[in-house]
Amino acid sequence: MARKVGIYTRISRDDEGEAMGVARQQQDCERLADLRSWQAVKVYEDNDVSAFKRNVVRDEFELMLNDLRAGLIHGIVAYDLDRLARQPRDLERLIEIFDERPRSEFATVTNDVNLGTPDGRTMARIMVAFANKSSHDASRRIRRKHLELAQQGKDSGGPAPYGWRKDDRLKVDPDAARVIREAQQEILAGVRIGTIRNRWQEQGLGRPRAGTKRIAHHHVEHMLTSPRLVGYRTYHGEILTGGDGEPIKGEWEPLNTLAEWEAVCAAVAERKQQHPPGRNLARKYLLSGIARCGLCKTKIRGQVNQRWKPGSKAATFSYQCSVVNGGCGKVARVGDPVDKLIAELVLEEQREKAAAQGTPAEQQWSREVELDAVQADISQLLEAEKSKQITVSTLLQLLPTKEKERDELKLERARFYKDQKQAEAREAAGDLSLTEFFDLPIERQREIVLQSLSAVMIHPAGRGRRIFDPALIDPIWR
DSSP: OEEEEEEEEEEEOTTOOOOOOHHHHHHHEEEEEHHTTTTEEEEEEEEOOOOOTTOOHHHHHHHHHHHHHHTSSSSEESHHHHOSSSHHHHHHHHHHHHHHHHTEEESSSSSOOOTTTTTHHHHHHHHHHHHHHHHHHHHHHHHHHHHHHHTTTTOOOOOOOOTTSSSOOTTTHHHHHHHHHHHHHHTTTTTOOOHHHHHHHTTSSSSOOTTTOOOOOOHHHHHHHGGGGBOOOTTTTTTOBBBSSBOBBBBOSSSSOOHHHHHHHHHHHHHHSOOTTTTOOOSSSSTTTTTEEEETOOOOOEEOTOOOOTSOOOOOOOEETTTTTTTTOOOOHHHHHHHHHHHHHHHHHHHHHHHHHHHOOOOOOHHHHHHHHHHHHHHHHHHHHHHSOOOOOHHHHHHHOOOOOOHHHHHHHHHHHHHHHHHHHHHHGGGGGHHHHSOOOOHHHHHHHHHHHEEEEOOOTTTTTOSGGGEEEEEEEO
């Protein structure tokens, strides 16, 4: 009976996402299995996955080890030993399984290493050690090359970041740039990054990895706040500065102005500070936590009507005072008419306010000249030390004070533009129709309502009443 073996294929980087490299490895491994009269029953494929980086989990490699240990397969065929392991610890895990199951088969296309014998294991350990050193050397050279490119403001290659054209990563992609700017406006208007991520996933935006539509939350956050958007060159996530202490500018087209970018970054940072990760702040209904019971004044939330059954007509929801939340439990109102009434009142109030105030002129931060002077002082100090006019000791005595002053001014500027851009994003509500209002994300709807109202009092309607009475809904205006 033919021995059942698994074929393992891996390639570290597949920029095109076409999996051509692993396909070639599979063909060669299948031919070798046929020559050995083994039956290849499963292919374990880790495409575009590193075996050298310690924080990377190779899902198919782990599955293969489990199957081999459980006896579901009787051996492994790989193209080369370094496809399996570039870290000695991974090889040792494999050797332990061959200790437990000494009749297991092992073969590679490029060399003949037998993990079932002491000599074969010694040779494998030497080969993996050399492969590990080769990866370390290559990693060191690549890091040095990327640092040099970064210091020159050059792009380091690879797939184009979202917002720039695939065929020319130095040129802005107008369609992607529009999507990013719209998302940034939503952030300034109070929309959560999670809401934006969900919409991007549904619409296939953000250039998700090949074969999946999923985009991680932190990837969306990075796309909306990356220093690249304003033209700053980074290295390992940090903005690089030149000899004058100023940020190094990249050679690509910027997508944001400095004011726009700083405003978005400040808004994201402020939200993280106010609402630490781990708390679910998503709201499903417009007036949850805004509406209050007209009898006991407790905050009330929306909930699906208990009488609704799956398979019947669309579920309706109500705003109900709940005893569980400390209320009296005596007030409830169908939610849709309440939402519509409040939205109409708020939009009308904001239209009147916008007409009375007119369009505010965009203001410039008043301390820009002061910041320029501090940055010039820092540049002069660095240049003076470089030309030996002052010692390093003197530089280190004077520089921290200036750097602290610069950072405080930059933080103040970011807050100024954040407040300004947030006000601009929120003022646009005066032009919305009722349909456009309810098409907005729920966070944006709530922000618009809270600009005008501090609460909505819902009064009891009495027994047996079924007609919606607007007089029983009392908006509390700011």
